[in-house]
Amino acid sequence: MPLGAVHPITEEIRVDAARAGAMPLWEQALRVDHYLSVEVQVGGARRAARMATKSWRDTDVLCFIRAKEEGGLWTANHSVMVDAEFWDYVNDPAKTGPLADHARMVFAEATRCAWVNGEPGFINGDQLEDNRTGSARLKQVHADGRDFRSHRYQATEGAALLADLAQRATSAHFPVTTNPCGEITLHVTGGYCVIGDFAPLLACPVAPEEVMPGQVSAETADIWDARVRDSVRLGVRFLLRANRMDALYGEEVRRTNRIGIGPTGLHEWAWVRFGLDFNDLLDEDRAAPFWNAVRELSTIAKSEANAYAHETDTAQPVTVTTVKPAGTTSKLFGLTEGAHLPARRQYLRWVQFKGVRREDGTWEAGTDPLLPAYEHKGYPVRSLRSFPGMSIVGFPTVSRIQRLGMGERVVTAPEATPEQQYRWLELLEKYWIGAEQSNQVSYTLKIYTDRHDLDGFRAMVAANQPHVRCCAVLPSRPDSGLGYEYLPEEEVSAGKFAAITAMIQDDEVREVVDWAHLQCASGVCPI
Known part of the structure; x- marks a missing residue:
């Protein structure tokens, strides 16, 4: 400090x-x-x-x-x-x-x-x-402070307080809570979120964009499904190995061996592998192949966790399955995040750069050279009032789910009703989280x-x-009504998005979107 x-x-x-x-x-x-x-x-x-x-x-x-x-x-x-x-x-x-x-x-x-x-x-x-x-x-x-002890650090003066806290927890009506994001159950005296993702879409042996949704060949399906199963098994082992590291909450780790593995990019996988959109997934009968696959992966995760714990002579994990927010990892691959629906279809991703324009139109000294370069190529550029000396560049961006040929079958979070989203969580708890050795689904509605x-x-x-089990319900307003000078991601209409991309002359930058290609993928090729 x-x-x-x-x-x-x-x-x-x-x-x-x-x-x-x-x-x-x-x-x-x-x-x-x-x-x-x-x-x-x-x-x-x-x-x-x-x-x-x-x-x-x-x-x-x-x-x-x-x-x-x-x-x-x-x-x-x-x-x-x-x-x-x-x-x-x-x-x-x-x-x-x-x-x-x-x-x-x-x-x-x-x-x-x-x-x-x-x-x-x-x-x-x-x-x-x-x-x-x-x-x-x-x-x-x-009473000896072992609840907060590693090889390097030990509780000395606070040992009595830690013991008092643990004693109070024994009579608490709720001796466990969750981590801040809600996906992991933790004892109130402390513990760790040892969590990981697997992305079923990325196990596809061919480019997902080249697959006819729901019409995967038997050979491709066998390879794809086997890869997903193996990724779950490996993920479980990686997490359990992390639990063997020296740690301040080592005593609690040894007692619970708690982990949490969960899927991300669920909506893309459901569409490409099974041909199912969000509305389909809420119908258990129609979406039975998807939900049966999810249940099988849950069973594999828990069986592998128990077997590996036995192999390493450690405690059977108290919890195994979860769905974490997965914001960072999902953004790396352009996937929907954890259990969440896509937030928007197409948007401008605003990125800050140092530098602003003078009144005569020239850039101030010390301006990041990328700013005038991006502006020259046609990207939208704005100077900020709330962050003096900074400007933002807007990069047209389309989520990967928009590139998979779903067209109007894409459902964004603002379009789904709260009741539909609660139903989605109930089904995830039933088929993936499961009744035993289970954490929670982290979800913001x-x-x-x-x-x-x-x-x-x-x-x-x-x-x-x-x-x-839990769900964060967040009253909000549309992006335009939030009152911020800018948002990191600003949704724009299809027409405005097309106009912006048409102004950009930059064939080398991946953020630029070929709008005609996207329309073709949605079944509405322009003449």
Whole structure:
């Protein structure tokens, strides 16, 4: 930590320390954690994501629900841990009593706050693997600090506090929570997200763009399917080998041997291999070949994990399957991210470069030479007000799913209803996550406030959230209504996109899109 950061942290903690007598321990911990996290920002963005959760039964949970709204505690993800009893009270007006009234008050306040800033969310703690099976209760309380110890680092002064934390967890209603993105179950005393992706589309032995969707030859299908199965087996082994590394939470790793492997680019694979679009996938009978393949891969992942754990004389993994957000890895290959639908069809990907134009039209000294070069080739270029001295270049981009001949059968996230997306999550939990040795699907479901009001938002959450382990529901507005000077990805209409690409003269840069080729792939070749 920079020395300059010590003083402001100390001052902030000192201010809150003066209020500590009236502040519950959970809030003290939340605030100190926040102050430490603020010091590891990059460009104003957090770089220390954490999950903060509290049980719906706690008498002061309403203070927690309002903490982000009132206290500026923006560096952690906040969620309320709930269960089937909570949803029974919320959805059945016939149930009465103090606890029923409390549950409805929690739901009303949580959804009111979430409607404003997306938090807190709801996590169905009773459905999380370690809580459902009771394995979280098997974690022992150690007084010697081994819960936080590696060969290089050991807990000394804090050993008693760690033991106290572990002891409190033994009687907690929810001894496990999730990581900030929601895809991994973790004991509340700490642990690791040891996670990996596999991309079934990329195992295709020929270029996917050359395959007639759903009409793969038997020979190609055999090779393709075998490669996907092998990638799952290898991925599981890689993750379990990572668990054998020395680590601060080594004791918990040895106890659980927890991993999470999951698919990404699901929609592209479903289309090319099986000829199924998103609407097809929601019909279990029509999409049976796809879902049977998903279930087979889930079985392979767990069987391989158990066999390799036995081979290496380590614990059988408590969890194996997951679907993580996969934002970075998916972008590398132009795939849809994890379980998510494509966010948009065609868009401008804006990239910042140093430099701005003078009033006379020339570029300032020190300008990145790429800026005038890109402008000369016809790319859209804009100077920024919110980032002085910087300009952005817009690169026309089309997701890979648009290149696979789906045409109008592509469904983007804004086009799918919330109910359809919840159904998609339920099916993924059923066929991929599975009933045993399973984590969760990480998914952000955007609810557009120009289509739903607060009452509609509440009704949607109450009806659907009880049936999935977790799902982040984020009220949002269309890109044009968000009020930012620019977004990293700006959706544009097909006509505007075609006009922009027509102005660009750059045959060597991959971001440039041959619009006529894309229209042909969609079955609407221009004359």
